[in-house]
Structures are given as C-alpha cells and as structure tokens.
Amino acid sequence: MSSTARKADAQGDSRSAQVPARGEFQREESLALFRHMLRVRVLDERMLKLQRAGRVGFVGTAKGLEAALIGSAYALRPHDWLWSGLREGGAAVMRGLPLSEYIAQMYCNSNDTAKGRQMCNHFQHKGSNYPSWSSVIGTQIPHGVGAAFAAKQRGVDEVHAIYFGDGATSSNGFHSGMNLAAVWKVPCYFVCVDNGWAISVCSAKQTAAKSFADKAVAYGMPGREVDGNDVLATLAAAREAHALALGGQPSLIVLKTYRMLGHSSSDDPTKYRDDAEVAAWAAKDPLDRFEALLLSQGAIEKNERARVEGELTAEIDTEIHVQEAAPKMALKTLVEDVYADVPLHLRRQYNRFIAVAERLGHATPGDGAFPL
C-alpha cells in the first residue's frame, strides 16, 4: 500500500484500500469521482432547501455516504444494473439519470417519468438500468438476483449491483436474495451501505454479528467490510465484486459509513444519537478526505471544490426553475398503468369521477372520459 493510500485512510479503516497507479488516467478518474461526489452533496443541499421552503415534500439525503455510493457504483459499466435501496439517486445521476428527471421526481410533477405516483426521492431511469424501487425494505434484493439470473439465462453480459442499507439485512428479501444468488451463481453483487442507523435503530440492535459482512459466510459467498468513507477503497472493492460477479460468483461488500443527517427531512436524529458520535464521523467526512488527498497529489487546486460546487449549483438551479413550471398532472394517470390497458371497471370509475370534476370545474379539457 502506498503512502498516498495511507494518507487517504489515515482517519478510517484502511483494510481494503487499494491505490491506483499514478498517471493521467487515474487523475481523470479521481476528478470525475470528486465531481460526482460533490454533485450528491450539492443536490441534497438544494433539495433540502426546497423541502424547507415547502416546494418538495420529502428528502432523504446521502450526506456522509457520497464515497460509499459513488465509489461503489463507479465500478459498473453502462449496461450493468443498479438496484436501489434508497439513497442511490446521486449514483444514478452519475450513471445517466438526467438531472431534469431527478428534480421532476422530487417535485412529483408531470415531467416525472413515474407520473408522480411515488413519494419524493424514489428515482428510476430505464436508460441506465436503474429500476423503479419501492419503499418496502429489502424487496429489491431478490429482484436483482432474478434479473441477474435472466441475464445469465439469456446469455447477456450484465452485472447486477444490489444496494440496501444495514436495516435491510434483517429483512426476508436479504435472506432469500442472498441465498438464491449463491445457489444459482448469478452475476450480481450485494452492496450493504452500513450507515450505522436504520432510521433510529443502531446497527448493534440490528444484529449480534460482528459485521454484516459475516452474514455472507452462511450463504457460501465472500463478504468483506470496507471503509465506506474512502472513495477509492469502495471503488476497488466494488471492482473486485464486479469481477467476481462476471465469473458467476456473487459477493457481499459492506461499506461502513455514517448518515450525517436524519433518515429523512421528517426525522430528528438528535432524539436518538449522540452529538459526539456525529462529530467523530464529521471528522471523517468523505468529501473532505478525498479533497485532501487530491490536494496532496496536486491533482486539484485549492479553489477547485468551490468552483465545481458553483457549477453544479448553477446547473441544478436552472433545472429547478424548469421543473417549477411543469404543467399540471393529467388526471387520467389516476387509472393508467395499473394494467397494460385500462380495464373497463377502471374506465368506469374514472368516468364517474371526471363527470363530478367537470361539473365542479376541476377538470381540464384533456381530462375527458374514457370510451367504454
């Protein structure tokens, strides 16, 4: 391990850190990682402001998790899939989710590809294989395994990265998904973003295992714990897991990190955790650490972070203005997409509803009745 890596890991667990050879390629990769991490933070900050201003309903931030999410997802190729557990929206943007769609989803407006059906923070992007996910914990885990099975069965070169939090390791989906993946030997790997808290339940109350990574052993797959606040370490671990997956060997990586803010904008974490604990993790902030590393390498200048933040903020703010002006949601979306075609009973229900809406003046011309 080089001196650079030790420096990067000086404040964290450095077991798994790997250091890229020096060179222009690594520098560009590092700058890209830095920018993607910064975007996660800037996006969160902007969205929180919008939430406090009453413009969007709910935000679940990834503050503190930037290295874990970006580093691990950076290992994926464009045609691989990322199955989200909750806070991977910023990683999805890195992989191709347009900012416009991200922000439209936060507004749950008519530009939202999910047609405003999900609450805020539930992103999807078909173009970069980022499937729609539900708020139910752990259910996506067997989905990712099944999709990886399908890739193998169809002879398609895909890896499926399946994300979840520490709390999800207690769910049915974790058990059944891990077990099926190992038995079926499908091209997937599991990323447990262990941020210490499942809403207000700490990891010590979630499991008696020393590490969530130990759970992999029982399923007959490799499992390892990684310093999730070290972006290069998470990237290296994910690349290893990716390589294993390509060979049909699923594995589990547990990214040890810390959720700096509440579970969501509706949560007050001061009720259940110590300020001292938060302060200790603040000192290990993944962006500060990576910035310090890049500065020490001479990869960036002192003002680079502020410059990139400014760029990203401008980009995001432009898109916020666009999304503020989205047209009204079409009322027909109430009954569409339940089935491939809108069945008769739903057309009937809608038509009765729209007749009342028209009488009361709530409907607009495009909202008219379905043919029966």
Add this chain to the structure above:
Amino acid sequence: MANLTLIQAVNDGLKVAMRTDPTVLVFGEDVGPKGGVFLATEGLTKEFGESRCFDTPLSEDGIVGAAIGMAANGLKPVCEIQFQDFIFPAFDQIVSEAAKLRYRSGGQYTAPMVIRTPYGGGIRGGLYHSQSGEAYFCHTPGLKVVIPSTPYDAKGLLLASIDDPDPVLFLEPKALYRTLKGEVPEGKYKVDLSTLRTAREGKNVTVFCYGAMVPVCMKAAEQAAEKGIECLVVDLRTLLPLDEEGVIEAAKQTGRVVVVHEAPRFCGFGGEISAIIAENAIEYMEAPIARVTGFDTPFPNTLEHHYMPDDRRVLDAIEHVWSY
C-alpha cells in the same frame, strides 16, 4: 383433441408455452425431476432441461421476488407456490412489488409473470393445505386473478396468462385436478381473461361460482331442474379483472341470485358480486341475494366436507331465493 384431467391440461399448457416461447421458464419447490407434488410439472425438466424447469430453495418470497426480476429483464417466469396456503411469505412481493411495478414506474418497468398455485379444500389437507385466499389478492389492483374449473379452461387460461403483459395469480382448484376429464385441443389456444363462462343456461335462478364450486353448483342445478327450477350457472373464471358486465347481465336474466365459494364469507368474493348486483341491478331483484360459503373459521380437517359448500347447501339456497 385429447381427453385430459385438469392437471394434465395444466401440464400440457406449460409444455406448449415452453415449446413456443424460449423465454418461458418454470421453477418452484419440487417442480423439477419430481414434477411437483401434484405432478403439474411432470416431464418438464426432462424435455426442457434444468435451465428451464428447476427446483428452488424453500423460499416463497424468494421465488416470487426473483420471478419479478426475471420478468423485468426479459424472461417469462411461471413459478409455482406448492400450496396457496404457503404463499403468504410472498404476499409482500406479490402485493407491494409485482402488482405495483408498472404503476409506480409509470409503465417503464413491468412484471409479466404467472404464479401458479393449487388452492381450496377437498383433499383432507387441514388448515394449511386447503385454503382459498382469492379475496386477499382480488383486493390488489395491478394483479390478475384467474381460476379455471375445466381442463379446457385450465390450458386456455394458463396460456393466456403466460402471454399476458401483467402479473397473473393462477389458482388451480386442486380438488378438481383428477376428478373430471374434458376435451382439450392440442397445441396453443387461449381463453380470454376477464370473460365469464356460462356453464348452464337457465331462466329462474342465477348461480355464480368458480373453481371447485362449479361442479358442486352444476350438481345442485341438476337437482333444482328436477324440481322445476332452471338455474343459470356462471363460472366467473377470471376474478380480477372481473367481467362485471357479464355478472350484471346474468343477474338481470333471472332476478334471483346465489353466490357460492368455499372461502370464508366475511369480505369474501361473494360480497363483491352481491355489491355489484346491488349497485347495478337491484331493481331487477326478486329476492335477496344468497351466499353459500365456507364458515368464517379456519379450514377444518375432519369436518371439511361440512365446511365446504356442497350440492345440498347450494340447492337449499336456490330453493330459498326461488320461493322468496
């Protein structure tokens, strides 16, 4: 044409689907070399190999959850839950995921898949091999719920379900697996989902039923006919989406309605049939709607033949609404 039992028709339907569509695959507990505990999947592993018909770990939520991922990534999974009584670990995957994926993604992602499972009583299976849970699933928008009662429908509805773009729960009345035979065409044909079947014409009393209650109601209708009461027996066969027009029309034809199912009465499917008729055709009704159902109790073992509606109880209800 072949003269097949209902389970042979299911087996034939699976084979036809697998022969005509290479993305169709069958999996579940004991469905591989053994061919399933009822032999619905007999011979599939032999003909199509372990990659297309295989045993899974004992994990219902894993089976259904993985099927959703397969369906979202280009396969046509037809998974089996060994008994409908064991489906509840997968309830979350069915209700929260399969049924909602299209809607919550605005149509970007879908889960076209079939979950086959034997349901209902009549085999002395006790509490946990006999239940009829259709009402739980019919309360779930996004899901289709199909129940055949003849070999012809079993194959045709199954093939339609496999081709359907939405997730289908295919409930097989295990009591009928081997108790009746019927003509089944060779090769592929489909029976439309969401149209009911008139099992018997009659102008006096309409009897709504499905699954294993169809032959029971047919027997009761024969006995009623001997007493001069002609029954229109309606096999609903697709409970969700329901052929509501057909239900209303059939109710209007006689103005006297009996609804029969083996599931418990309270919040059962019969309540929905009754409500649809009350909302749309109450002015045609000559008598209160009668329900003949299982008791609002868990399913018994020794007394199962008393728990399940039989021809005598159905006939009694027919006579009651006729003489009202």
